[in-house]
Amino acid sequence: MRVRRLKKHPAALEISAFLNLIVVLVPFLLSTAVFTRLAVVDMSLPAQSTGAAEQLQVDQLKLEVVIRPDAIEVGDRIGGLIQRIANTSGNAPDLVALNALITQIKLKFPDQRDASVLAEPDTQYDKLVKVMDAVRSTHHKEGHQIVRNELFPDIAIGDAPVVRKP
Secondary structure, three states, X not given: OOOOOOOOOOOOOOOHHHHHHHHHHXXXXXXXXXXXXXXXXXXXXXXXXXXXXXXXXXXXXXXXXXXXOOEEEEEEOOOEEEEEEEOOOOOOOOHHHHHHHHHHHHHHOOOOOEEEEEEOOOOOHHHHHHHHHHHHEEEEEEOOEEEEEEOOOEEEEEEOOOOOOO
């Protein structure tokens, strides 16, 4: 007896609904994507102090800018505090005074390129970046152009020393 077999046709995939979804979804995702500009600043950690050998080099500046909640302390790691700059009335750092002081220090030490910015744990990121920018360079106007002068471009960041209150 002859066996009769049914011819089987391969099933076709129905992807028209999926293609419609992709056609709508891809432009929507592209239009809502946020493209951000990423800026990277090369930094290093502060060098570990070597003690007596470091104190022998009195002519060299080890600039430290410490960000406190109420002020900015500019000092030399070896020589101590240079100046304490109080915050402005809105509890924002006085960046103009800081930049002027850093410019004066740069005139005394023109070959020095590195500085340490030390911040307390609760320091706002925006405040840290503004202080770093004030230490890194200064801007002034010459004619119709704004000229940027480099101050201390090699910035290391770290934790501020703890102040013990009496």
